[in-house]
Amino acid sequence: MYVYLNDRIVPAEDAVVSVFDHGFLYGDGIYETMRAYNGIVFMIDEHIERLFRSASLIGLKIPYDSQKLKSAIYETIQANGLENAYIRLTISRGCGSLGLDPEFCQKPSIVIIVKEQKDYPKALYKKGLKVIIAQTRRNLKEAINPRIKSLNFLNNILAKLEAKEKNANEAIMLNVYGKLTEGTISNVFFYKNNMLFTPSIDCGILDGITRGIVIGIAKKQGIEVKEGKFTKSDIYTSQEIFITNTTMEVMPVSELDENKYPVGEISKNLRKLYRQKVKTYIRNYRN
Numbered sequence: 001m002y003v004y005l006n007d008r009i010v011p012a013e014d015a016v017v018s019v020f021d022h023g024f025l026y027g028d029g030i031y032e033t034m035r036a037y038n039g040i041v042f043m044i045d046e047h048i049e050r051l052f053r054s055a056s057l058i059g060l061k062i063p064y065d066s067q068k069l070k071s072a073i074y075e076t077i078q079a080n081g082l083e084n085a086y087i088r089l090t091i092s093r094g095c096g097s098l099g100l101d102p103e104f105c106q107k108p109s110i111v112i113i114v115k116e117q118k119d120y121p122k123a124l125y126k127k128g129l130k131v132i133i134a135q136t137r138r139n140l141k142e143a144i145n146p147r148i149k150s151l152n153f154l155n156n157i158l159a160k161l162e163a164k165e166k167n168a169n170e171a172i173m174l175n176v177y178g179k180l181t182e183g184t185i186s187n188v189f190f191y192k193n194n195m196l197f198t199p200s201i202d203c204g205i206l207d208g209i210t211r212g213i214v215i216g217i218a219k220k221q222g223i224e225v226k227e228g229k230f231t232k233s234d235i236y237t238s239q240e241i242f243i244t245n246t247t248m249e250v251m252p253v254s255e256l257d258e259n260k261y262p263v264g265e266i267s268k269n270l271r272k273l274y275r276q277k278v279k280t281y282i283r284n285y286r287n
């Protein structure tokens with residue numbers, strides 16, 4: 001396995017960053033997770049754009065332009081001989097002396113790790129996931145805005161620990177006002193009364209790229225989509241629930257806390273249309 005580290009492709013065992021890296025010391029950095037299908041990185045421009053946005057929100061200057069980042073991503077996939085890949089691009093503040101001041105760090109560290117990504121088992125999409133609503137509240141957008149896809153993941157990890165404790169696959173967090181936000185690595189949707197609901201960005205969530213695509217597809221299908229502020233009881237009383245992210249795509253939820261939900265037609269159909277969108281993108285990109 002090969003890793004991209006600061007302009008070079010190196011064997012995984014040589015891919016090390018310093019203990020003085022502020023990503024390690026302070027969680028000071030940003031990242032993106034992408035997925036490649038048949039050698040093509042889906043929505044690469046959107047991911048790179050979001051990476052630059054995250055960088056700008058923490059005052060980090062990425063020393064590459066987007067073309068160079070894209071080439072580095074493809075170089076890493078190819079060095080590993082992968083066609084279908086999970087791609088993790090991390091940029092930390094870089095090495096510096098102890099202390100929070102980003103000015104201590106001269107040069108960001110740039111790391112790209114890839115691994116094979118097959119489709120999740122079909123049975124999982126059929127069965128749906130078990131999800132809980134965590135006690136851990138989502139970071140306030142006025143504190144650490146979830147729109148920054150940052151290395152500071154402890155908020156999500158605390159919720160993930162709660163999920164594990166209850167043998168659940170994912171945990172949805174509320175914000176401090178008791179409104180639904182998002183999962184630890186996913187966005188949340190629920191369907192009832194012929195409408196699709198999802199927490200709005202100002203609840204304090206990451207504007208997931210998959211979320212954006214699914215909203216677009218649903219609207220095109222004539223489904224009314226409501227982005228807003230919703231409570232636990234709004235989602236408990238829904239007919240269908242699903243979560244979205246780059247790797248899982250559209251994943252149905254069959255259990256939320258004590259309640260059970262069917263894997264219904266809306267989730268199935270949106271998943272199918274999402275897959276079609278991926279296929280079309282890959283085909284067009286090749287041409």
Ligand code: PDD
Binds near residue numbers: 185186187207208247
């Ligand atoms: N997670 N919300 C959070 C907190 C996330 O970490 C993610 C993505 C999403 C969905 O975003 P997208 O549709 O752009 O993947 C929402 C990735 C998969 C990760 O952390 O690896």
